[in-house]
Every structure is written in C-alpha cells, then in structure tokens.
Amino acid sequence: MRLLVLGGTEFAGRAVAEAAVGRGWEVTLFNRGRREGPAGTRGLVGDRTRADGLEALRDGEWDAVVDTWAAAPRVVRDSARLLAGRVGHYTYVSSCSVYAWPPAVGFDESAPVVESSADAEDVPYAEAKRGGELAVTEAFGEERSLLVRAGLLLGPWENIDRLPWWLRRIRRGGPVLAPGPRDNALQYIDIRDLAEWTLSAAEAGRSGPYNLVGEPGHTTMEELLTVCAEVTGSSAELRWTEPEAIVEAGIEPWTQLPVWVPRTETELYNAVYRVSVGKALAAGLRCRPVRETVADTWEWMLSADRSGGRPPRRAVGLAPELEAKVLGL
Known part of the structure; x- marks a missing residue:
C-alpha cells in the first residue's frame, strides 16, 4: 500500500x-x-x-x-x-x-x-x-x-496532557485527590x-x-489511577473523594481533573463514556488493556528522544494548592 x-x-x-x-x-x-x-x-x-x-x-x-x-x-x-x-x-x-x-x-x-x-x-x-x-x-x-x-484518545505521543498529567502527579507522591466513585466507567482508545x-x-x-473508541467500561477510574501508581513505582496515597465534594470546591471535571467525568454530569458523561461502538467492533476493532497503554505512555515520557512531537500543552490539570485545600492539607 x-x-x-x-x-x-x-x-x-x-x-x-x-x-x-x-x-x-x-x-x-x-x-x-x-x-x-x-x-x-x-x-x-x-x-x-x-x-x-x-x-x-x-x-x-x-x-x-x-x-x-x-x-x-x-x-x-x-x-x-x-x-x-x-x-x-x-x-x-x-x-x-x-x-x-x-x-x-x-x-x-x-x-x-x-x-x-x-x-x-x-x-x-x-x-x-x-x-x-x-x-x-x-x-x-x-x-x-x-x-x-x-x-x-490516550497513549504515547499524547499532546493534550491527560494521561501524562496523571502519571506525573502520581509519581510525585503524597496524598492524591482521586475523583470518585472508584467504579466510574471509562471509555477511551489507545x-x-x-x-x-x-x-x-x-x-x-x-x-x-x-x-x-473502546467499549464502555473498558476500565474504571480506580484501575487507571492504580495502574499509574504501579507503573511509576509511586507510593502515592490515592484519597478517593466523592464527586459532589470535588464539584463544590469549584474543580472542573475533564479539564482540572483530566479524563474524569462524574456520572452526575449526565450530558458530558454520555458524550464521552456512553458511545456505541458496535459497528467498529463488528469491523475488527480490538483494544489493548489499560496497563499496556499506561506503561507505554510512561516509557515514552521517560524517553530521551521526544523530538518528533511538541511538548505536552499542559492545558489541563489541577493546581497543587487547590488539591491540598480539598484534601484538608
């Protein structure tokens, strides 16, 4: 071809x-x-x-x-x-x-x-x-x-900084604001x-x-963040927090806490995590496990050769001061 x-x-x-x-x-x-x-x-x-x-x-x-x-x-x-x-x-x-x-x-x-x-x-x-x-x-x-x-979309060469932001934050360690519920189903594609x-x-x-995109429920918020900790070798403490408390603190789902959309944000959740992919699955779509996506993204982030793409835009993520405030630190 x-x-x-x-x-x-x-x-x-x-x-x-x-x-x-x-x-x-x-x-x-x-x-x-x-x-x-x-x-x-x-x-x-x-x-x-x-x-x-x-x-x-x-x-x-x-x-x-x-x-x-x-x-x-x-x-x-x-x-x-x-x-x-x-x-x-x-x-x-x-x-x-x-x-x-x-x-x-x-x-x-x-x-x-x-x-x-x-x-x-x-x-x-x-x-x-x-x-x-x-x-x-x-x-x-x-x-x-x-x-x-x-x-x-997640995986190596990501230039929106969603998964890379989580990997850097969890690698830094300490108490981490982990947005609940733990079983919040995610839908993405490597x-x-x-x-x-x-x-x-x-x-x-x-x-x-x-x-x-992958099937609905391809992974959960808990699995994603747990794997981030394991892959980076971090001893970070994931402090699971109810979505109501996070939203009340003025934290925006999806942007300040990348990837995360609580089910209470019905329209956005439906748009991101309740997509029908039956047609693509019937046409041969296969999706790798979340651990492979996370591990390979971390390996890419650590690589000395990132010359082929721009640095992450860093347009998303939560300020440490706001995270500490919500966690009562």
Missing part, C-alpha cells in the same frame, strides 16, 4: 505513520517540516493554510490518504479536491464531537450531527470536524470516504489501536462514519 499521511509527526498522525511502516507500506508524510517523522517515511513539505501550500502534492499517486486536520474545513476541502483523481481512498480522522448536543445514551453513527460547511474558516471544534467530513465526502464521494469519529484499525479499514475500502 502507498499511503499519504497529511501530518504524521504528532499524536494520531504519527501513530498511523508508524503503524503503516510496521506493515511494510510505502509511507509519505506531508507537513510543514518542523518535526522529524517516524523512521521509514519520506517527507513532502508544505503549509496547507497558505494559498500555494499544496504545491508538493500536485504530483504523485497513492492508494490511500489519512488526514487528521482539526481546524478550518476549507483546508481539508482544498486537499481533498486536489487529491481526488490520484488517491483511491480518503480517511478523515474526525471526532464524536460532531454529534448534536446533548447526545443520547449509547448514541451511534445515525445520531444527528452539527451543522457545518466544507467551505468554513474559523468555526468551533465540532463544526470544524463536521466540515472536514463534508469536504472529504464531497470530493471523494461516500464510497471512497471513511470518517473515523474518535472518542477519548492511539495505536485507532491507527491499526484505521489502516485495516482503509485497506479494505470501508466507507462512511465509524465511532472509534
């Missing part, structure tokens, strides 16, 4: 590129050339946001393309139109955020989606991803377009499992939308 990855040096794009190289595919990356791609790939340089930014893509043919763009849909539109006659299949890594709010419990691919346009410029994230979907299907048609609607499924689906010529 000749694969073109638009991006390919960060989180999702990098995982796809590495998995494709591992399959023996011929992998070309197109990006701004600011970071080195995985070994075994070749690079084309261009800036998709510029009027002349796609010049490097005007020649060449590929069996498939994978695109992870998350901003202005017209950027996806321009790329898809340029490649439509020279690429067999287009995969767009979208998001479950495209579904209209609030989502129903167990929503599947038939749920209503937000309004958007392939020609849009600056729009909110949900509309940007939906616009990207429209851009791909308009250029390639429904039969040659695969829309991967991803849920919560980025490498997303990559492998995506490549297999593209190779098989699958089309249409697929919700791509």
Whole structure:
C-alpha cells in the first residue's frame, strides 16, 4: 500500500505513520517540516493554510490518504479536491464531537450531527470536524470516504496532557485527590489501536462514519489511577473523594481533573463514556488493556528522544494548592 499521511509527526498522525511502516507500506508524510517523522517515511513539505501550500502534492499517486486536520474545513476541502483523481481512498480522522448536543445514551453513527460547511474558516471544534467530513465526502464521494469519529484518545505521543498529567502527579507522591466513585466507567482508545484499525479499514475500502473508541467500561477510574501508581513505582496515597465534594470546591471535571467525568454530569458523561461502538467492533476493532497503554505512555515520557512531537500543552490539570485545600492539607 502507498499511503499519504497529511501530518504524521504528532499524536494520531504519527501513530498511523508508524503503524503503516510496521506493515511494510510505502509511507509519505506531508507537513510543514518542523518535526522529524517516524523512521521509514519520506517527507513532502508544505503549509496547507497558505494559498500555494499544496504545491508538493500536485504530483504523485497513492492508494490511500489519512488526514487528521482539526481546524478550518476549507483546508481539508482544498486537499481533498486536489487529491481526488490520484488517491483511491480518503480517511478523515474526525471526532464524536460532531454529534448534536446533548447526545443520547449509547448514541451511534445515525445520531444527528452539527451543522457545518466544507467551505468554513474559523468555526468551533465540532463544526470544524463536521466540515472536514463534508469536504472529504464531497470530493471523494461516500464510497471512497471513511470518517473515523474518535472518542477519548490516550497513549504515547499524547499532546493534550491527560494521561501524562496523571502519571506525573502520581509519581510525585503524597496524598492524591482521586475523583470518585472508584467504579466510574471509562471509555477511551489507545492511539495505536485507532491507527491499526484505521489502516485495516482503509485497506479494505470501508466507507462512511465509524465511532472509534473502546467499549464502555473498558476500565474504571480506580484501575487507571492504580495502574499509574504501579507503573511509576509511586507510593502515592490515592484519597478517593466523592464527586459532589470535588464539584463544590469549584474543580472542573475533564479539564482540572483530566479524563474524569462524574456520572452526575449526565450530558458530558454520555458524550464521552456512553458511545456505541458496535459497528467498529463488528469491523475488527480490538483494544489493548489499560496497563499496556499506561506503561507505554510512561516509557515514552521517560524517553530521551521526544523530538518528533511538541511538548505536552499542559492545558489541563489541577493546581497543587487547590488539591491540598480539598484534601484538608
């Protein structure tokens, strides 16, 4: 397979590129050339946001393309139109955020989606991803377009800092604010499992939308944090705290305590942790255990070679002072 990855040096794009190289595919990356791609790939340089930014893509043919763009849909539109006659299949890594709010419990691919346009410029994230979907299907048609609607993504190369934040906090030790309930069910997908499924689906010529995340209850908050302590060798004390007390203290689920959403936050919990993935499971989705995701993410964090991606954005996490206050320290 000749694969073109638009991006390919960060989180999702990098995982796809590495998995494709591992399959023996011929992998070309197109990006701004600011970071080195995985070994075994070749690079084309261009800036998709510029009027002349796609010049490097005007020649060449590929069996498939994978695109992870998350901003202005017209950027996806321009790329898809340029490649439509020279690429067999287009995969767009979208998001479950495209579904209209609030989502129903167990929503599947038939749920209503937000309004958007392939020609849009600056729009909110949900509309940007939906616009990207429209851009791909308009250029390639429904039969040659695969829309991967991803849920919560974790694993090595994560650049949102959710799991890395927990690993650093627990490694630091001491009393840790552990948000309850302990059995709060989580639903996420290791980025490498997303990559492998995506490549297999593209190779098989699958089309249409697929919700791509692990099964509901793949792990729990207790298991996730316990494994973080074990993997880091930490003696941290997990102090399990009722969600009501955390929310009353002004702590925001999901952002200040990454990954965590209490079931009392019904709409957000449904959107993140009650996604139907029956279609993807029937199409071969397999998800590795949480321990492997946590251990490999920690190993990546300790690695001396992190040159291929940006440092974590650190846009999430709880200030130590607020944590201490809630714990009564």
